[in-house]
Amino acid sequence: MAMAELSTPKTTSPFLQSSSRLRLSSKLHLSNHFRHLLLPPLPTTPNSKISCSVSQNQAPVAAQENGLVKTKKECYGVFCLTYDLKAEEETKSWKKLINIAVSGAAGMISNHLLFKLASGEVFGPDQPIALKLLGSERSIQALEGVAMELEDSLFPLLREVDIGTDPYEVFQDVEWALLIGAKPRGPGMERAALLDINGQIFADQGKALNAVASPNVKVLVVGNPCNTNALICLKNAPNIPAKNFHALTRLDENRAKCQLALKAGVFYDKVSNMTIWGNHSTTQVPDFLNARINGVPVKEVITDHKWLEEGFTESVQKRGGLLIQKWGRSSAASTAVSIVDAIKSLVTPTPEGDWFSTGVYTNGNPYGIAEDLVFSMPCRSKGDGDYELVKDVEIDDYLRKRIAKSEAELLAEKKCVAHLTGEGIAFCDLGPVDTMLPGEV
Numbered sequence: 001m002a003m004a005e006l007s008t009p010k011t012t013s014p015f016l017q018s019s020s021r022l023r024l025s026s027k028l029h030l031s032n033h034f035r036h037l038l039l040p041p042l043p044t045t046p047n048s049k050i051s052c053s054v055s056q057n058q059a060p061v062a063a064q065e066n067g068l069v070k071t072k073k074e075c076y077g078v079f080c081l082t083y084d085l086k087a088e089e090e091t092k093s094w095k096k097l098i099n100i101a102v103s104g105a106a107g108m109i110s111n112h113l114l115f116k117l118a119s120g121e122v123f124g125p126d127q128p129i130a131l132k133l134l135g136s137e138r139s140i141q142a143l144e145g146v147a148m149e150l151e152d153s154l155f156p157l158l159r160e161v162d163i164g165t166d167p168y169e170v171f172q173d174v175e176w177a178l179l180i181g182a183k184p185r186g187p188g189m190e191r192a193a194l195l196d197i198n199g200q201i202f203a204d205q206g207k208a209l210n211a212v213a214s215p216n217v218k219v220l221v222v223g224n225p226c227n228t229n230a231l232i233c234l235k236n237a238p239n240i241p242a243k244n245f246h247a248l249t250r251l252d253e254n255r256a257k258c259q260l261a262l263k264a265g266v267f268y269d270k271v272s273n274m275t276i277w278g279n280h281s282t283t284q285v286p287d288f289l290n291a292r293i294n295g296v297p298v299k300e301v302i303t304d305h306k307w308l309e310e311g312f313t314e315s316v317q318k319r320g321g322l323l324i325q326k327w328g329r330s331s332a333a334s335t336a337v338s339i340v341d342a343i344k345s346l347v348t349p350t351p352e353g354d355w356f357s358t359g360v361y362t363n364g365n366p367y368g369i370a371e372d373l374v375f376s377m378p379c380r381s382k383g384d385g386d387y388e389l390v391k392d393v394e395i396d397d398y399l400r401k402r403i404a405k406s407e408a409e410l411l412a413e414k415k416c417v418a419h420l421t422g423e424g425i426a427f428c429d430l431g432p433v434d435t436m437l438p439g440e441v
């Protein structure tokens with residue numbers, strides 16, 4: 001993995017030393033738990049070398065002055081290594097560093113995702129990144145453990161790691177915000193209660209993004225119920241384009257492709273044009289009408305239409321619940337993979353004729369879906385981080401009826417969180433069937 005031949009480090013890992021020796025952002029209070037790990041700057045001239053003098057090659061010293069933590073600008077440990085000429089040539093062609101925030105960074109999904117981000121698998125082998133990890137008082141120790149593992153992985157593209165508990169600090173200047181942290185729904189907990197608790201998290205994080213993130217930040221909400229959380233988040237961030245907010249339904253798309261491939265006896269890369277419509281819940285609609293296998297409409301390849309309407313649809317809607325039954329916990333690795341897929345779909349051009357699913361703001365949609373929701377729909381991207389809706393998909397009576405059910409569910413969820421979206425007093429009636437998350441059975 002390492003791109004450079006590295007000299008022997010002269011110091012030990014900062015995270016293996018006492019926490020008082022961690023690099024601390026000079027402008028922050030220690031009590032804010034905002035801790036910062038920084039690599040040497042990228043080379044700017046052909047003959048420049050990233051190297052540290054002996055005095056630089058020491059652990060950082062955090063001096064306290066009037067309660068404020070000040071740091072010297074030294075590098076240390078694994079981040080003070082001298083790169084060889086080959087590495088210089090490589091880093092010269094690197095792009096400008098991007099800042100990526102991840103919430104719930106000590107959770108299970110993040111435990112897979114962060115290493116994919118740091119490896120270059122997501123943003124490419126010439127894209128250096130800074131990771132800004134958001135946790136809480138509960139998880140601050142665990143976040144240090146996460147940072148230690150990142151450090152020990154020697155990822156050349158990972159230039160900074162910050163950990164913190166205040167979104168106004170962690171989200172500063174971020175270009176991507178991957179919002180994963182949310183309270184899991186416990187036994188006996190009402191859906192309305194979960195919407196309220198998690199909604200509050202996303203209202204707060206929306207406000208923080210609005211205040212301090214890059215104005216064109218792209219936000220991917222994973223924490224459930226992700227569609228309504230994304231709506232809450234965007235409503236609290238009026239300065240950020242609503243189009244920049246996504247709810248993760250890519251896991252559902254991947255699950256649907258897998259089921260179709262299994263039934264058709266093909267490898268899953270042969271399945272394309274897979275849309276998930278609606279909510280990331282058991283009302284979601286995996287669209288077999290427009291999906292293709294080897295470029296041929298699915299209904300022509302799989303002639304068991306009863307299976308498509310019932311078996312296939314239900315298996316995708318309830319895949320998360322089945323996995324929890326088997327595994328004893330919800331999908332984490334495949335969710336991280338689907339987050340990677342979702343981001344890559346926005347930063348690389350969509351293959352000709354294909355599309356991907358993502359939960360996006362409905363305003364101006366061509367399908368007649370209620371405005372002012374976050375709804376999963378088919379999208380294409382030029383690879384610039386933005387997307388456009390695919391406009392010419394066919395919607396028959398079967399699809400229309402089911403899409404309407406998911407739409408009704410999202411409209412009901414929206415009423416439950418009116419107090420968090422600035423739309424008045426909440427009124428929560430989610431109906432008799434408690435179907436909110438795919439992970440629930």
Ligand SMILES: NC(=O)C1=CN([C@@H]2O[C@H](COP(=O)(O)OP(=O)(O)OC[C@H]3O[C@@H](n4cnc5c(N)ncnc54)[C@H](OP(=O)(O)O)[C@@H]3O)[C@@H](O)[C@H]2O)C=CC1
Nearest residue numbers: 104107108109135136138139181182183222223224248251
């Ligand atoms: N959209 C999708 O396709 C999928 C979404 N999910 C959702 O992703 C989210 C994260 O899943 P996963 O990483 O497995 O979960 P974990 O339980 O492993 O981690 C969740 C993190 O959420 C944070 N959190 C924030 N608020 C609370 C709270 N009030 N109580 C407890 N924890 C809280 C915790 O971090 P801290 O203490 O640092 O705040 C915790 O580390 C869940 O909401 C899950 O339902 C899961 C799979 C698929």
Ligand SMILES: O=C([O-])CC(=O)C(=O)O
Nearest residue numbers: 320330331437438439440
């Ligand atoms: O309900 C959960 O936490 C898991 C989930 O979203 C899924 O597996 O799709």
